[in-house]
Amino acid sequence: MIMQTIHKILRAGPILLLLGLAPGMAFSMDSSDCMACHGEPDMVGEELVIEALGFDHTAHADVGCHACHATITEDHPDDGLTPSKAGCSECHDEIGEEYGASGHAENAGCSDCHNPHRALGPTAVSGHDMNLQCSACHERADMQTRHAEWLPQADLHISMLPCITCHSPVEDFVISLYIIKRQSETLFGQFKLASYDELAALAGDKPIQELVDTNADSYISLAELRMFNLDSENKQLRLQGMMTPEVVHHDFRAQDDRWDCSFCHASGPGAMQVSYLSLAERDGSFRRVAVEKGAVLDALYGTPDFYMVGSTRSTALNYVGLVILAGGMVMPIGHGTLRFLTRKNRRHEEK
Amino acid sequence: MLSKTKIYLQPTPVRIWHWLNALGIITLCVTAVQIRFPEHVHLFANYKAAILLHNVAGLVVTFSFTLWFTYYAFISRSMLKVYLPSKDDLQVGLLRQAKFYLLTYFLGWKNPHHPTPENKFNPMQKSAYLAIMFILVPLVSLTGLLLTNVSPMRELVLMVGGLKILIAIHFLLACSLCAFLFTHVYLATLGKTPMAYIKPMWTGWEEEEIDEHPHGAA
Numbered sequence: 001m002i003m004q005t006i007h008k009i010l011r012a013g014p015i016l017l018l019l020g021l022a023p024g025m026a027f028s029m030d031s032s033d034c035m036a037c038h039g040e041p042d043m044v045g046e047e048l049v050i051e052a053l054g055f056d057h058t059a060h061a062d063v064g065c066h067a068c069h070a071t072i073t074e075d076h077p078d079d080g081l082t083p084s085k086a087g088c089s090e091c092h093d094e095i096g097e098e099y100g101a102s103g104h105a106e107n108a109g110c111s112d113c114h115n116p117h118r119a120l121g122p123t124a125v126s127g128h129d130m131n132l133q134c135s136a137c138h139e140r141a142d143m144q145t146r147h148a149e150w151l152p153q154a155d156l157h158i159s160m161l162p163c164i165t166c167h168s169p170v171e172d173f174v175i176s177l178y179i180i181k182r183q184s185e186t187l188f189g190q191f192k193l194a195s196y197d198e199l200a201a202l203a204g205d206k207p208i209q210e211l212v213d214t215n216a217d218s219y220i221s222l223a224e225l226r227m228f229n230l231d232s233e234n235k236q237l238r239l240q241g242m243m244t245p246e247v248v249h250h251d252f253r254a255q256d257d258r259w260d261c262s263f264c265h266a267s268g269p270g271a272m273q274v275s276y277l278s279l280a281e282r283d284g285s286f287r288r289v290a291v292e293k294g295a296v297l298d299a300l301y302g303t304p305d306f307y308m309v310g311s312t313r314s315t316a317l318n319y320v321g322l323v324i325l326a327g328g329m330v331m332p333i334g335h336g337t338l339r340f341l342t343r344k345n346r347r348h349e350e351k
Numbered sequence: 352m353l354s355k356t357k358i359y360l361q362p363t364p365v366r367i368w369h370w371l372n373a374l375g376i377i378t379l380c381v382t383a384v385q386i387r388f389p390e391h392v393h394l395f396a397n398y399k400a401a402i403l404l405h406n407v408a409g410l411v412v413t414f415s416f417t418l419w420f421t422y423y424a425f426i427s428r429s430m431l432k433v434y435l436p437s438k439d440d441l442q443v444g445l446l447r448q449a450k451f452y453l454l455t456y457f458l459g460w461k462n463p464h465h466p467t468p469e470n471k472f473n474p475m476q477k478s479a480y481l482a483i484m485f486i487l488v489p490l491v492s493l494t495g496l497l498l499t500n501v502s503p504m505r506e507l508v509l510m511v512g513g514l515k516i517l518i519a520i521h522f523l524l525a526c527s528l529c530a531f532l533f534t535h536v537y538l539a540t541l542g543k544t545p546m547a548y549i550k551p552m553w554t555g556w557e558e559e560e561i562d563e564h565p566h567g568a569a
Contacts, residue, residue, distance in 0.1 A: 152402055155502040188506050229513075238509075261398040266389035304513025310389040310398070317519055318387075321526040328530025332537035338457055339541075345459035 029074060034065040053283045054118040068116070088116070099250035108137065124285040126178060126278060127242035128193050130162040138163075150259075160242055166258035170245040175275035175296050176288070177303065179211070182236040191238060196280040202237070209289055211237075212277055220277050220291040226301040241275070241296060241306025265310035269297050272312050360471050360557040364422040369552055371415040378408035380529050387522075406499050413492045419484070432469055434484065436477045444474030456541070466557060479531070487528055494521035 034050075041049040055061050066072060071084040088110040089096025099105055110116075113133045122130075135143075140158065147154035164170065181194040199208040212228045213220050228234055243264065257263050275296050276288040295302045299314035306312065361369075382405035385392040395401040423430035436444070447463050452475070456462075464473035472480060494517055497504050501514065511517045542548040551557035 152399065152406075153499075153501060159502065238513075261402070262389055265398055268390040298515075300512075300516055300519060302515075304515045305509075307514045307518050309386060309402075309518075313387055314515075314519070317522060321522060324523065324526040324530050325533075328533035331534040335452070336537065342457040342459075345457060347459075 029066075029072070029076075031061065031064045031066075034072075050117045054285075057124075057281075057283050057285055058117070058119050059121070060116055060119055088114075095250050102251045102253060104250075104252050112136075118284070120285050122245060122248045123288055126193060126280075126286050127162040127176060127244045128178070130164060130244075131158075134163045152261075160240070162242065162244055164245060164248060164252065165243055165264075167252045167254050168245070168249040169251060169255055170247060170249055172246040173243050173271075174246060175241050175272060175303075175306065176244040176278045177239045177241050177275060177291065177306070178278050178286075179280075180238050180240045191240070193240075194237065194280065196282050196284075199280060208279055209277075212239075213289060218289055220289055220295070222292045222295045222298055222302050225291070225295055225303065226298070229301045229304050238305055239277075239303055241303055243308070262310075265308060267311050269294075269311065269313065269315070272296055272308070275303075356559050357556045358467065358559055359555055360466055360468060360551050361555045362422075362427070363555065364418065364426070366552060366555060368415045368419040368422070371418070372412060375408045375412035375415060376528065376532060379405060379412065379525070380532070382408065383525060409492065409495045409499065412488070413496065416484075416488055416492060429469065433471065434477060434481050436474055436481065440474035440477060445478065448473045448475040452538075452541075465559065483528070483531055487524055487531070491521060491524045491528055494524065 035052055035055075037043045038048060038050045039052045060068070068086040069083040070086065071081065073079050073081065076083065087096075089100075096110075099110075113136070144155055144158055147158060151157055165173065179194045179199060180191040181198055182189040182191050184190075196208070199211060202208075203211050207216075209218070210216050211234075212224055214224055214227065225239070228237075229239065273293050275291040277291055278286045278288050281287050296306055296312050297314055299317045381394060382401045385394050385398070385401040386405055389398050389401075395404065420430075423433065444464075451460065451463055462473070466472070494511075497508055497511075497517060498521060501508060508514055508517055511520070539548045539552075540546075547558070
C-alpha cells in the first residue's frame, strides 16, 4: 500500500512540479477561469466545450486544467497559441506501457476510448458503460456471432459481463447490482439501465438510494433487497447483476484461463460474497452502496435476476433438495431392509 | 392349479420411450451434480462439456416425452384408461395396494393387481405416474428449456419471477424426479424375481401366473 502511494506520487511528479512552479510563474488563471468559457458552448463552440457536471468529479479536475494544458498563457485565447496537451502516459506510465504492448495500441489511442474530461475510475463506471467503449469498434452483433461459436448463451454473457472480465488479466471481481427500468408500460417493453433522472422521478422527495435502502443507513441488507424485489410498486424496476472488475488492466487480450467456464462458474459461493448496489449519479458516474455479504446467494428474492450457475447456488435449497432425495431413499432402504428380513415368508406358497 | 401365461404388456414405442427416458434422466442427474457443484465434482472433462451434455440429455427427455404423449394420446388412444385412476382405484385400490406394499408383501401374499394391456398399472402406479408424467416431467422440461436459452425467452423468465425462482423450481422438481427414480427402480425389483418386472420393459412380454381354479383349490 505504501509502495503504491509512493509510486503514485512519483508518477504525478511532472504535474506536481508544474503546480509548484505555477505560483513562481505568477500564473493566476485557474480551472474555474477556464470553465467560465469552456463550460459555455456559446462561447467556445461544441468542440471545445467541457461539460462541468461530468468533469468536476474526475481525478483530472482535481489536478486542474494546467496540469495537462501547461503552455496556456494569461493571454489565452488572444495570444493565438494552440495550448499543449499532455500525453496520457506522462502520468499513466504503467498503463501506457501495458497498453502499448497490446495489439489494441496499433488501432486506437487513449482518447479513442476515454474522454479525458470525463475519465472515471472503474468503480464509478457502470458495466454497461464499460462495454460501450468496446462496442464503438467491436460491433455487438458481430461479437455475439463470434462468441456463439464456442460460448454457451453468448448473448447472455455479452449482456451481463463487461468485456474486460475475460479480455484483461483481472482477478478481483465483485457483483454490481444496477437498477434497470422497463422502457414502456407495455408488458414486453425492454429493460434498460435506469438513468439518474428516471430514478429521481421515482424516488420523489427522497434520495434515489432510498428506493432500495429504505432505512437510509447507506447499507443494503438482504431484507431491503427482498422488499425492493417483492414490492409491486417497483414492478417496472429490476436489479441486474454484473460481475465487474475492481481494477482495470489495459492488456485486452483474451485470457487463457477465461476460455474455461470454471474460472467464473467453479469459483464457488465463497467468491460471490461481495456485492454493491451501483446507483446512477446526476453527473453520469455511478456510486456504490455496500450490500449485505452473501446477498446474491439468497435462494429466491435477494437478487431474483442474478444467477451464475455453479457459483451462486443457495445452500438452503441444497438442503431442501437433499431432504427430497433422502425421501426417495426411504422406500429402497426401509422397505428393502424389511424385505430382506422377511424373505423366508416369500419362499413358501403364496397365500 | 397355477398355469403360466404371457401377456404383451409393453408395445415397442413405449419401450423405446422408456429406455430413452431412462438414459436421458440418468445423464441429466449425473451432469447436474457437476453443474451445481463444479468445484467439487469433476466427472466430465470440463464444465462446458457437462452443460452441453445436460442440455442434450434434456432435449432427449423432452423428445421422448413427446413420443410417449403422441403414442398414448393419438395412436393407442389409451392415455386416460392407462394413467387416470378410476373411482374404484381411488376408493379401494389405493388402500389395497398400499396395504400390499407395506404389509402383506412381507407376509408373502400375492400382488392384488394383475396387469393387462388396458390396465397395466396398479392404482398406486397410476397416481404416481399421473403426477410424474403430467406435472413433473413437463415442468422440469419447460424450466430446463427456458434455462437453456435465457435471453430470447427473458419475458417468460420474468413471468415466473426471475432467473433464481426458475432455477429453484427446476432444481427442486429435478430432485423430486430423481427421488422418484430411486423408488421406481426399487419397486421394479419387487416381482417374483428381481428382474421379473424389468424384463417385460425390455422384451414387451410379461409372464403371469393364473390360478385356473381359484375357488376349487383347497
